[in-house]
Amino acid sequence: xxxxxxxxxxxxxxxxxxxxxxxxxxxxxxxxxxxxxxxxxxxxxxxxxxxxxxxxxxxxxxxxxxxxxxxxxxxxxxxxxxxxxxxxxxxxxxxxxxxxxxxxxxxxxxxxx
Amino acid sequence: xxxxxxxxxxxxxxxxxxxxxxxxxxxxxxxxxxxxxxxxxxxxxxxxxxxxxxxxxxxxxxxxxxxxxxxxxxxxxxxxxxxxxxxxxxxxxxxxxxxxxxxxxxxxxxxx
Numbered sequence: 160x161x162x163x164x165x166x167x168x169x170x171x172x173x174x175x176x177x178x179x180x181x182x183x184x185x186x187x188x189x190x191x192x193x194x195x196x197x198x199x200x201x202x203x204x205x206x207x208x209x210x211x212x213x214x215x216x217x218x219x220x221x222x223x224x225x226x227x228x229x230x231x232x233x234x235x236x237x238x239x240x241x242x243x244x245x246x247x248x249x250x251x252x253x254x255x256x257x258x259x260x261x262x263x264x265x266x267x268x269x270x271x272x
Numbered sequence: 273x274x275x276x277x278x279x280x281x282x283x284x285x286x287x288x289x290x291x292x293x294x295x296x297x298x299x300x301x302x303x304x305x306x307x308x309x310x311x312x313x314x315x316x317x318x319x320x321x322x323x324x325x326x327x328x329x330x331x332x333x334x335x336x337x338x339x340x341x342x343x344x345x346x347x348x349x350x351x352x353x354x355x356x357x358x359x360x361x362x363x364x365x366x367x368x369x370x371x372x373x374x375x376x377x378x379x380x381x382x383x384x
Contacts, residue, residue, distance in 0.1 A: 200377070201375060249316070257365035257367065257372055258323070262318075265313070
């Protein structure tokens with residue numbers, strides 16, 4: 160088994176601020192993902208990475224940067240927080256392709272004042 | 273492109289009632305289909321997974337059958353419990369892509 164750790168659990172930011180979210184996995188999985196979940200809605204893919212130092216844009220990448228410095232970690236940066244923004248950011252990992260199960264972390268809850 | 277449709281945004285049942293959550297999909301390939309469940313304050317977790325090799329999956333009393341003719345992957349449970357209250361996502365995966373396609377989710381509330 161393994162675990163995905165996301166830090167911080169809660170993040171309160173100011174409009175225009177750059178905010179960084181971190182994700183660590185000990186599954187030794189190759190592929191990692193960042194999703195955004197808005198209240199009452201499904202998951203939308205922001206970025207994914209199929210190996211260390213690889214980055215692939217998802218449907219929602221505008222306004223975000225990502226970094227995969229090593230196999231076990233994947234960071235997401237909100238480049239300029241939007242006023243009144245409220246969402247949950249979920250990190251996931253999987254052994255490989257879309258046929259494989261993705262394992263999710265508990266999420267980082269963002270509120271922008 | 274690939275897509276998943278869940279028409280039921282909310283389902284409310286009493287304990288021991290039968291659950292049916294509708295899911296249809298669209299794809300040109302041979303997908304793997306998943307149901308994920310998300311409890312409050314947690315990330316989604318796998319409930320069950322079905323590939324083209326085995327057209328039915330089950331877990332914890334839940335069942336789903338992969339019907340290529342109607343392109344459906346409905347979730348069923350004979351008798352729900354209050355602890356089943358959660359959001360259920362129908363999800364499509366494709367061997368040719370690293371991405372999963374999530375449906376919009378169905379909030380299940382089970383009253384005691």
